[in-house]
Amino acid sequence: MPNRQRTRDAALVLPILGAFLLISPAASVFNSTSTVLGLPVVVLYVFGVWLGLILAALGLARRLAADDDRPLVAEPLDETDD
Amino acid sequence: MLSTNVVLVTSLVYVALLFLIAFVSDARARRGRAGFTASPIVYTLSISVYCTSWTFYGAVGSAARNGLEFATIYLGPTLVFVGWWFLLRKLVRIGRVHRITSIADLISSRYGKSTTLGVLVTIIALVSTTPYFALQLKAVTTSFEVVSRAAGVTSSVDFDTDTAFWVAAAMALFTILFGTRNIDANERNHGVVAAIAFEALVKLIALIAVGLFVVFGVGDGLPDLFSRATTQEVLKVEDTFGPRWIALTVLSACAIFCLPRQFQITVVENSDERHLRTASWMFPLYLFLISLFILPIAIGGLAALPAGSNPDMFVLTLPMAHGQDGLALFAFIGGFSSATSMVIVATIALSIMVSNHIVMPISLRLPRARRSEGGDVKKLLLVSRRISIAVTLLLGYLYFRLSSKSEALASIGLIAFSGVAQFVPSILGGLYWRQATARGAIVGMTAGSAVWAYTLVVPSFAGSTGALADFVANGPWGIVLLRPQALFGLDGYDPLVHSLFWSLTVNTALFILVSLSRDARPLERLQGALFVDVFRYPVGNESRALPRSARIDDLYVLARRIMGEAEARRLFDDFARQQGMSAGPPRPDADFIVRLERELAGSIGAATAHAMVSQVATGETISLDEVIKIVDETQQVIEHSHQLEQKSKELQITAAQLREANERLKQLDAQKNDFLSQVSHEVRTPMTSIRSFAEILLETPDLKSEQARRFLTIVQEESLRLTRLLDEILDLSHLESGQLKIEMVPIDAETALDRALETCRGMANRVKVDLLDGKRESTAIVNADSDRLRQVFINLLTNAIKYNTNDRPTVSVRTRIENGRYNAFIEDNGPGIDAQDTETIFSKFSRGWERTARRAGGAGLGLAISRQIIRNLNGELELVQTGDGGACFRVSLPLASPAARVGPGT
Structure with a gap:
């Protein structure tokens, strides 16, 4: 199913995107103490990306759960073909 | 104001509550009602054992000193959990399939069930974790001192160390009581998990409570706090996202699965892979919430408290300075929770590693261990685990006593992280690279740890003066290139970044080079394939590679020694049922032995299980094929x-x-x-x-x-x-x-042509056509049938003579040898053949001359037959364009090899 494949690819891309936003020079763009709504931009940026990652992970977890009716769990290990 | 007694009583009541929770959940689980401890939320909360007192107190201190940098410790794990699909899912699956008992067991099992690797990983883990215990004890005693100081109790070293000792003792008791109920590491310690989850909630709520108080009680909302003058100083904007930021994020990402306690909770105690899916967002959310108020507390503390206050204790001192003793007490309990939960889980993880990878291999080598009554190994395991719990805590306590006056403790957290980060190349290599070998892992890990110790641990002990300080400043024997914090002249970096760079570079490089330099042993290759392809490969098929046999009695005695009589009997009955037997012992075939070994590995680790099964099983050689x-x-x-x-x-x-x-x-x-x-x-x-x-x-x-x-x-x-x-x-x-076999013998084509000319000369004379001999070769030896070849020549000559309508009709013949081919040209000055007919004239019943010739004679098969003959002689017959009118046919045949002699056919 292409849809499931897309969700899985997204699951692989998400941490890479997170790393790009947080530990690449991309982060330095927002490195400023000028304030927006009374909060420093750099603080807003780090916590904003953080929250964004969490929400994206939540969305992906929901999608994967919906896609995966097949249990991810290995069945209890002692069981075989009986 | 809080009296010491109030603090003490509260702590004791809280500890009693923990024991009660653990006891009740354990009892419920034993009655088969695991209930809420098997839920994904409890799983997530127990993972938050990552947040120790180092987080609870230290993060604020870190924020006060280095601004946003504290967040890296939580961003790394966030990335790993958000990317669970890539790494954690595989770790958990492997942990379940191979009954992994600890991180040492994982690495040992992957690399051919190597005992050496198990010992190595255990030692590195012990060395990195023991100081961490000291850090927790210090946090508990310091915080105790801080909250009760107001009551006028003058603190003394004795008091400090006494507190620390009793805290350590209580934790040891708790862990021994609830953490060593089962010898099978994959069986969950329900009591411990419940207590840890409870503590996770306590510390989160406590920190958020303090945070809210600071934001709305001390300050006037977030914008007010951030507008304080200290904000600029704290946020230190210019170097926020520098090398240290990256290094710390990477380091904490490694720590979240390499720290023994994290591995224990995330992988070993996982009861359902689907829980990971929930944890993938819920654990980052927990980290997010716990980090949310760190910065405001730090800023509020710096602004509101007198200069020189210890920022590590802002969580306690800020509420106290504002007369909020109750909140301070709650915060103290929160810090106490984070310290104790870490200690409990880490000691369980370490005790399993010590008993499985150090005690068991040694006892196997003792002669008396070979034949004993049922359950003796089980007893040994439980006793050794209990003792190692006590001993590791004692070591932590001793470390705390020895170093409590030095500032070294503050950096212990990151030093421990860097120590366990040395597992990363071997783990990632083991999970994704089949060719990784035990030798590579051992060499890489040993060298990496040595570099780590040299560049980070040694300098952490060096004060400002003394021999060690001189050593750090100038290098051993004054060799500048070997200075621990500027190795090989890599100067000007943060010591942590510097150490991490060198240790992981050396570790990874050696791991890869040594792995590439030699083939893996058969068992390593087998385990490598099973680990790397864990999602693709059906479990239990590997028995084919391990064709072992054993007496069922021996196996039973072995199982009984490790699991005890009742468990062993139940296991063997299960196996027998699965083999389709109604009664009696199971068949001791290769498949059974593999499964029994895996079952035992869940208790004593893969390496020991393998060694013990090998003692009773024969035919041990693995079939490489x-x-x-x-x-x-x-x-x-x-x-x-x-x-x-x-x-x-x-x-x-x-x-x-x-x-x-x-x-x-x-x-x-x-x-x-x-x-x-x-x-x-x-x-x-x-x-x-x-x-x-x-x-x-x-x-x-x-x-x-x-x-x-x-x-x-x-x-x-x-x-x-x-x-x-x-x-x-x-x-x-x-x-x-192809039914007609043409005899191929070396003949002189010129002779055949001469004969054909002779035959046609009479006819030519009759119709008054001049037959001209052009330039000819003297001889041309080709492989052919001379009669057939002559037939072709005659046919071509006859056609040329018959259909020549010129007033002065001539037919000329010339031959030439070119590029190893014999070419004969038969040319007339007749009406010629239209260009469009150059191919069709060779098809059956076509008469190329019909368009031009006066009369049509013959059936039109001559050229078709001729071409077929020449083709059968491997040659070619075609019409070539000459420019002047008339038609020119070329017969082209390959010359026979020079060795061929002219046969009698000529």
Whole structure:
């Protein structure tokens, strides 16, 4: 199913995107103490990306759960073909 | 104001509550009602054992000193959990399939169940974790001191260390009581998990409560706090996202799965892989919430408290400074929770590692351990785990006492992280790279840890003066290149970044190089394939590679020693049932032995289980062929899809070819029909004349004999023509089907041409055509049948003579040897052949001359037959363009090899 494949690819891309936003020079763009709504931009940026990652992970977890009716769990290990 | 007694009593009540929670959950689980401890939320909360007192107190201190940097410790784990699909999912699956008991067991099991690796990982883990215990004890005692100082109790070292000792003792008791209930590491410690989850909630709520108080009690909302003058100082904008930021994020990402306690909670105690899916967002959310108020607390503390206050204790001192003693007490309990939960889980993890990877291998080598009564190994395991819990805590306590006056403790957290980060190359390599070998892992990890100790641990002990400080500042024996914090001249970096860079570089490089330098042992290859392809590969198939046999009694005795009588009996009954036996012991076949070994590995670790099973099982040599086959089989699955793709492509090509062939067949069919109709047409003409003349002869009896004779001559001529035609058709079909075997012998083609010329000279003279001899070769030896070749020449000459309509008709013949081929040209000055007919004249029943020639003679098979003959002689007959009018045919034949002698056929 292409849809499931897309969700899985997204699951692989998400941490890479997170790393790009947080530990690449991309982060330095927002490195400023000028304030927006009374909060420093750099603080807003780090916590904003953080929250964004969490929400994206939540969305992906929901999608994967919906896609995966097949249990991810290995069945209890002692069981075989009986 | 809080009195010491209040703090003490509260702590004791809280500890009692923990024992109660653990006891109740354990009892419920034993009655089969695991209930909420098996939920994904409890799983997530227990993972938050990551947040120790280092987080609870230290993060604020870190934020006060280095601004946003504290967040890296939580961003790394966030990335790993958000990317659970890539790494954690595989770790958890492997942990479940292979009954992994600890991170040491994981690495040892992956690399061929290596005992050495188990010991190595255990030692590194012990060395990194013991100071961490000291850090927790220090946090508890310091915080205790801070909250109760207001009551006027003068703190003393004795008091400090006493507190620390009793805290350590209580934790040891708790862990021994609830953490060593089962010897099977994969069985969950429900009591511990419940208590840890509870503590996770307490510390989160406590920190958020303090945070809210600071934001709205001390300050006036977030914007107010961030507008304080200290904000600029704290956020230190210019170097926020520098190398240290990156290094710390990477480091904490490694720590979240390499720290023994994290591995224990995330992988070993996982009861359902689906829980990971929930944890993938819920654990980052927990980290997010716990970090949310760190910065405001730090800023509030710096702004509101007198200069020189310890920022590590802002969480306690801020509420106290504002008279919020109750909140301070709650915060103290929160910090206490984070310290104790870490200690409990880490000691369990370490005790399993010590008992499985240090005590068991040693006891195996002792002679008396070989034959003993049932359950002795189980007893040994439990006792050694309990002792190692006590001993590791004691070590932590001693470390705390020895170093409590030094500042070294503050950096212990990151030093521990860097220590366990040395597992990362071996773990990642082991999970994704089949060729990784135990030797590579051992060398890489040893060297990496040595560099870590040299560049980070040693300098952490160095004060500002003394021999060690000199050593750090100037290098051993004054060698500048070997300075621990500027190794090989890499100067100017943060010591942590510097150490992490060198240790991981050396570790990874050696791991890869040594792995590449030599083949893995068969068991390593087998385990490598099983680990790398854990999602693709069905469990239990590897018994093929381990063709072992053993007496069922021996196996039973072994299982009984490790698991105890009752458990062993239950296990063997299960196995027997699965083998389809109603009663009696199971068959001790290779498959059974593999599964028993894995079952035992869940208690004593893969390396020890393997060693013990090998003591009773024979035929131990692993069949390398089978290992390769298994490895191949996993490859095959991958290749299978490739092959399918390939096949479908091939099928498409075949289909296209079939379509083409079909087209050609249709064409041939049409040609055949054409041919048949032409043949019947050609046959009909002579037949008609024969029949009509025969009828005339029959019906007119009074025919003059002269006339009758003329008629009969015509009948005969037509019959001859008919016969010739049929002969030709027969000849052609034989030639085409290859039924006619042409004898290939070396002959002189020139001789054959001469004879053909002689034959045609009479005819040429009759019709007054000049037969000219052009430039000729003297001899040309080709492989051919001389009669057939002459037939072709005669046919070409006759055509040239017969259809030449020129006023002064000539036919010239010349030959030439070129590029190893013999070429004969037969040219006339007749009307020539239209360019569009150059190919059709060679097809059957076509008379190229029809367009130009006066009369048509022959059936039109001559050229077709000639071309077929020449083709059968591996040559080519074609019409070449000469420029001046007339037609020129070329017969081209390959020369026979020089060695060939001219046969008698010439």
